[in-house]
Amino acid sequence: MKGKNEKSVPVNGSRRRLKYLIPKWQLVTRFLSQQSGIVIGSALAALGYVLFQLPFQIAAGGISGLIIVINNYIPVSVGLLYMLINIPLIIWGYYSLGGLRFIFSTSVSVVSFSVFSDIFVRYLPDMMRRYPVSEDLLLNTIYAGVVFGFGAGLIYRAGGTIGGTSIPARILQKHTGFPLSQSYMVTDMAIILLAGFVFSWEKAMLATLALLLGGMVSDFVLEGVSQVRIAMIITEHPKMMSHTLMNELQRGVSTWSVTGAYTEQSRSMLYCTVRRSQVSDLKYIVSAVDEKAFLVIGNAQQAYGGFGFTHLKPAKKT
Known part of the structure; x- marks a missing residue:
C-alpha cells in the first residue's frame, strides 16, 4: 500500500520518470543551460574554423571540411552553405534516429555555427590587426584542432552534436552495428581524402592531425581529466x-x-x-x-x- 504522501511513479519510459521525480522548473533551467552551452560551444568552434582552417584550406573532415573544398570552386557564404547542407541531414536524422530533443539541439548547434561563422568571416579581418594570426601551417593546424575541439566538446557536454557527418555516422551505427567511432572515421576521412585530391596531400595530412587533435580535446572537455x-x-x-x-x-x-x-x-x-x-x-x-x-x-x-x-x-x- 502507498502512504498518503507517496507518489506512484510511472514505469513506462525513463524520461517520464525523470519528469515526475524532478521539479519542472529544474528541468527547464537545465534545458536552457544546455542550449546556452551549445550556443557558446558553436561560437568557439566557428572561431577556430574561421581563424585557423578556412584561410589555409585545412579541411579536417565533416561538413565544415566539405565546405572548404566547395568554396575552392564556388565562393559562397560559409554559414549559409553549412546550414543548407545540414537541413536534409537533420530531416534524415529525424526520420531515422527520432528524438525531438536530439534534433532540436542539433538544429540549435547548426544555426549557431552558421551564424557565427558568417559573422567571423565578415568582421574578424577588420577587427584584428593581423589576419590570419600566423602563416605557419603546422601551428594553425594545432590550434584548429584545439579550438574547434574545445567548442565541439562543450556542445557534446550539453547533449547536442555539431551536425554534419555525425548524423549519417549515427544512422550507419544504428542500422549496421558499425562502431560509432569508426563511423565517424569513415565519413570524415572520405572528406579529407577528397581535400587531398583537390588541394594537396600535405594539407590532407595536416587536416588528419587537426581531426585527431579535435577529437582528443573534445573528449577532454566532455569527460575531464581521469583522476x-x-x-x-x-x-x-x-x-x-x-x-x-x-x-x-x-x-x-x-x-x-x-x-x-x-x-x-x-x-x-x-x-x-x-x-x-x-x-x-x-x-x-x-x-x-x-x-x-x-x-x-x-x-x-x-x-x-x-x-x-x-x-x-x-x-x-x-
Missing part, C-alpha cells in the same frame, strides 16, 4: 586487506567471494576506488599484506559519492 583509478584485488586475506586499505587510504572497499575456474579454489575479491595519486600507496599496501595477491588497476573517468569523492547533489524538493 580516478579502480582496483580489483584477489586475496586470501580479505579482512586484513580491506581494513588496511580503509585505514591507510581512507577509501571504501567492497568484497565478494569468487572461485577460480582452473583451480576451483575459493578466494575473495576486493573492489576499491582511489585517486591517481594513491596508486603507489595502494600497490605497497597490497604487497605488504599479501604478496601473493592478484591486483588489477584500471582507469575510471569520474567517481561520485562518499569516502572523499564528490557527493552527488539530489534534486531539491518543492
